[in-house]
Amino acid sequence: MIATRMIPDFSAPVHIDQVGVEERASRFTKRSIKNESKLNGLMLALNMIDLTTLEGKDTDGKVKQLCYKAQHLHDAYPGLPTVAAICVYPSMVKTAKAALGNSGIKVASVATAFPSGQAPRDVKIRDTKYAVQNGADEIDMVISRGKFLQGEYNFVFDEIAAIKEACGPANGGARLKVILETGELVTYDKVRKASDIAMYAGADFIKTSTGKISPAATMPVTLVMLEAIRDFYYKTGKKIAMKPAGGISKAKAALHYLVMLNEVLGEEWMNNEWFRFGASSLANDILMQLMKQRTGVYQAANYFSID
Amino acid sequence: MATTDKRLEILKTYKIYIGGQFPRTESGRYYIASSNKGLKLANVCLCSRKDFRDAVVAARGAFGGWSGRAAFNRGQILYRIAEMLEGRKAQFIDELMKQDASRAQAENEVSLCIDRLIYYSGWCDKFQQLFSTVNPVASSHFNFSVPEPTGVVAAIAPQADSLLGLVSLIAPIIAGGNTCIVLAAHSKPLCAVTFAEVLNSSDLPGGVVNILTGKVSELIPFFADHMDVNAVVYCEADSSNQKMIREKAAMNLKRVSFYDKVKWAHEEGQSPYFIMDFQEIKTTWHPIENIGGAKAGY
Numbered sequence: 001m002i003a004t005r006m007i008p009d010f011s012a013p014v015h016i017d018q019v020g021v022e023e024r025a026s027r028f029t030k031r032s033i034k035n036e037s038k039l040n041g042l043m044l045a046l047n048m049i050d051l052t053t054l055e056g057k058d059t060d061g062k063v064k065q066l067c068y069k070a071q072h073l074h075d076a077y078p079g080l081p082t083v084a085a086i087c088v089y090p091s092m093v094k095t096a097k098a099a100l101g102n103s104g105i106k107v108a109s110v111a112t113a114f115p116s117g118q119a120p121r122d123v124k125i126r127d128t129k130y131a132v133q134n135g136a137d138e139i140d141m142v143i144s145r146g147k148f149l150q151g152e153y154n155f156v157f158d159e160i161a162a163i164k165e166a167c168g169p170a171n172g173g174a175r176l177k178v179i180l181e182t183g184e185l186v187t188y189d190k191v192r193k194a195s196d197i198a199m200y201a202g203a204d205f206i207k208t209s210t211g212k213i214s215p216a217a218t219m220p221v222t223l224v225m226l227e228a229i230r231d232f233y234y235k236t237g238k239k240i241a242m243k244p245a246g247g248i249s250k251a252k253a254a255l256h257y258l259v260m261l262n263e264v265l266g267e268e269w270m271n272n273e274w275f276r277f278g279a280s281s282l283a284n285d286i287l288m289q290l291m292k293q294r295t296g297v298y299q300a301a302n303y304f305s306i307d
Numbered sequence: 308m309a310t311t312d313k314r315l316e317i318l319k320t321y322k323i324y325i326g327g328q329f330p331r332t333e334s335g336r337y338y339i340a341s342s343n344k345g346l347k348l349a350n351v352c353l354c355s356r357k358d359f360r361d362a363v364v365a366a367r368g369a370f371g372g373w374s375g376r377a378a379f380n381r382g383q384i385l386y387r388i389a390e391m392l393e394g395r396k397a398q399f400i401d402e403l404m405k406q407d408a409s410r411a412q413a414e415n416e417v418s419l420c421i422d423r424l425i426y427y428s429g430w431c432d433k434f435q436q437l438f439s440t441v442n443p444v445a446s447s448h449f450n451f452s453v454p455e456p457t458g459v460v461a462a463i464a465p466q467a468d469s470l471l472g473l474v475s476l477i478a479p480i481i482a483g484g485n486t487c488i489v490l491a492a493h494s495k496p497l498c499a500v501t502f503a504e505v506l507n508s509s510d511l512p513g514g515v516v517n518i519l520t521g522k523v524s525e526l527i528p529f530f531a532d533h534m535d536v537n538a539v540v541y542c543e544a545d546s547s548n549q550k551m552i553r554e555k556a557a558m559n560l561k562r563v564s565f566y567d568k569v570k571w572a573h574e575e576g577q578s579p580y581f582i583m584d585f586q587e588i589k590t591t592w593h594p595i596e597n598i599g600g601a602k603a604g605y
Contacts, residue, residue: 297558298360300535301367 007200010153014196016188016224025219028260038255039293045254046073046286047081048272049279050108050243053088054115054211063092067099069305074287077294083283084272085138089114090131097135108138108177112163115181115210117142121159128166132174139167140177142210143194145184153197160201177205177243182221183213191221195228199240207243211278216246219256226264239268245278251289254282281307321349321496323358323520324503326365327513332521333357340496343407351496354521356529359461359488362517363535366459366486369514374456374484382431385482388509389424392417395505399470402497406469419572420474426577427478434483434579442590449593454586456484457562458537461530463523465542468571469495473502475571476540477516479581485538488517490530496520523548531555538562538585542569 033041051070053062063086070083085106086096096107109131113119119127128139141163147155160178167174178198182191198206206225209216222244229240242261248254254277261275269275284307288299321340322329334355340348352358373381392399396417403413439453460480465472469492480487491499503518519526527548530539532555539556541548544567556563564584569576 298363298529298533298535300533300559303534303559 008196010157010193010197011151014189014193016192018188021188021220021223025223025260028219028263029256031259033255033259035293039290041255041258042251042286042290042293043081044270045251045258045277046283046290047084048275049083049277049283049286050085050087050245051083051283052086052211052245052278052280054110058089058092060092060095063088063095064099067096067105069283070100070105071103073283074291074304077287077290080287080290084276087140087278090127090134090136093131093134093136106137107135108140109134109136110140110142110179110210111136112141114140114142114179115212117144118146121162124159125162125166128163129171132167132171135172136174138175138177138205139163140179140207142179142181143198145181148185148190148194148197153193156194157197157201160198160203164202175204175241176202177207177241178203179207179210179245180225181210181213182208182217182225183215188220188224191224192228195225196232199228199232199238203240205241205243205276207245207278209244209246209278211246214247217244217248217278219260222257223260223264226261230265233265239274241274241276242269243276243278245276248277248279249281249285251282251286254286283307319349321351321500321520323352323354324500324507324516324518325358325362325514326368326517327507329503329507333361338521340406340494342405346405348405349497351500351520354490354519354526356526358519358521359526359529359533362488362519363459363461363533365514365517366488367535369512370456370458370486372512373481373486373515376484378432378435378484381482381484382428384510385424385428385431385478388506388511389421389428391505391509392421392424392502395501396421398501399498402501403470406495406497416468416471416572420471423471423475423577424478427482427582430479430579430582431482434582437579438583438586444592447595449595450590451593452588452590454483454583455589457585457587458485459535460485460487460538460540460585461533461536462487462540463490463527463530463542464492464499465566465571466492466494466523470498470502471571471576472542473499475576475581476542476566479579480540480585481511481515483582483585485585486515486517488519488530488536490523490526491518491520493521493523527552528555531561532558534559536561538564540564540566540584542566544568 053066070086073080082105085108087108088096090109090111093107093109111128111131112124143156164176167176180194185191195206208221261269284304287304291299322331332352332354336353337350338353340351399417400413442450444450462476464476499518506516531552539561541552549565
């Protein structure tokens with residue numbers, strides 16, 4: 001496919017209107033959302049979450065607990081959707097896969113020497129293969145930001161393509177999310193360029209951040225990436241999914257992102273096949289808001305499971 | 308440049324106090340506070356339930372730090388609040404007089420407030436000793452009970468005694484390590500907002516005390532039913548409101564205090580029992596090896 005497609009010249013400069021993007025992004029936070037839409041939006045957002053634990057101190061027990069939580073978000077509220085996926089380190093994929101059974105919840109694994117990505121390519125490929133072979137449905141890779149900032153765009157492109165290959169059906173097959181780590185790319189121009197490189201190199205998702213660097217996902221950065229997806233779709237006819245991750249911990253913020261998604265990419269993207277939230281504490285806040293809508297009473301965190 | 312006789316008056320904007328900040332109400336609404344003679348005193352924020360919600364978030368956030376401080380340090384900070392109030396006496400007297408108090412009444416009320424803060428400042432690291440116990444038990448355990456702060460307290464300040472009532476409510480709540488949201492007297496809100504400025508310059512961490520202005524009837528259901536509030540205080544005798552508070556508070560077993568009979572200007576307006584209204588008792592069983600060896604009875 002790629003061979004027949006026009007691959008643009010990535011060394012050409014990209015210009016994003018910073019003021020315009022920030023202004024536009026701030027508009028999405030000012031939409032009036034009526035109660036019923038809010039309820040549907042919260043349910044949808046819950047269903048789009050990649051419930052995440054990426055700590056050095058993660059244990060089998062912690063991952064099992066998170067998998068249980070994914071399947072029983074709040075039993076006092078019947079009829080809730082589940083989250084989309086559990087996101088863990090490669091060493092925890094087997095545990096998560098077993099704990100989730102046939103619940104339909106996917107297992108996403110970070111790979112390629114997450115979060116820094118500072119490792120040789122063969123190590124990254126082995127890391128990826130290990131996760132896929134253990135049953136990961138999705139791989140969250142990080143790009144080599146150092147190389148990208150040095151201007152070695154071909155290196156970054158080739159690396160993504162190589163990881164994509166490692167995710168291929170030969171090893172079990174997984175969708176590839178490419179983490180740009182926008183907090184380290186700093187400018188919108190670079191975010192847009194990295195998005196384009198990732199999509200042309202074969203990414204299924206583009207994702208803002210690892211969650212280890214601040215700032216993580218912001219509305220303007222996500223807007224730039226959504227517009228990159230839109231332009232890519234018009235050029236190639238191929239849909240790419242989006243995952244903002246890190247720093248989205250409030251239900252209200254999640255609704256703002258959904259408004260943005262709907263207005264930039266439209267309804268076709270409004271499901272967890274094409275949009276995800278990478279978050280750990282967002283689920284509980286959404287649950288609290290849902291319970292608030294149901295009972296009419298403001299909720300307290302200590303009536304919900306621990307993140 | 309020639310000075311004119313009539314200088315343009317600079318009027319203060321009375322805003323609310325949430326999380327150590329002075330925002331306006333998110334609702335954008337306001338009401339006019341006026342004196343008995345109908346003189347307009349200020350435009351005051353007419354807070355909504357969402358301001359209350361934000362204040363609870365701020366209070367909950369501040370609880371860990373405030374309750375974790377040394378009791379002695381809390382005492383120092385209460386003393387500091389008294390010092391700050393002392394320095395701004397004149398402003399409070401002025402505001403009380405605008406709100407229909409005589410000069411003598413106003414001076415008396417402000418002095419009482421300062422004394423009350425000093426009183427509770429002293430109690431901060433002493434009430435625990437008075438109200439904790441070592442309990443005799445029949446097994447080889449050292450068993451003791453100590454008071455611990457209950458958490459976030461939502462209080463509706465008395466409509467009379469707009470300053471003294473407010474201070475007399477806040478002081479024992481925070482002396483015991485709680486954080487609070489207080490709704491100021493509706494018709495006399497000026498001193499409450501100025502008191503927030505005193506708090507803000509007194510080493511008191513943001514969020515420990517949050518002060519809102521607005522309508523009691525609008526906000527009272529939310530004070531009573533918010534699940535993240537641990538205690539609720541109401542100072543009027545209105546029995547239907549009291550009943551409603553009791554019912555809604557039952558949802559998460561809030562502590563409920565009604566202070567409708569308290570005369571704040573009298574001796575009965577201050578007592579360590581006001582601190583204890585917002586404390587939980589924690590009992591600890593600590594195993595010990597040989598209880599007889601020390602010839603102790605417990």
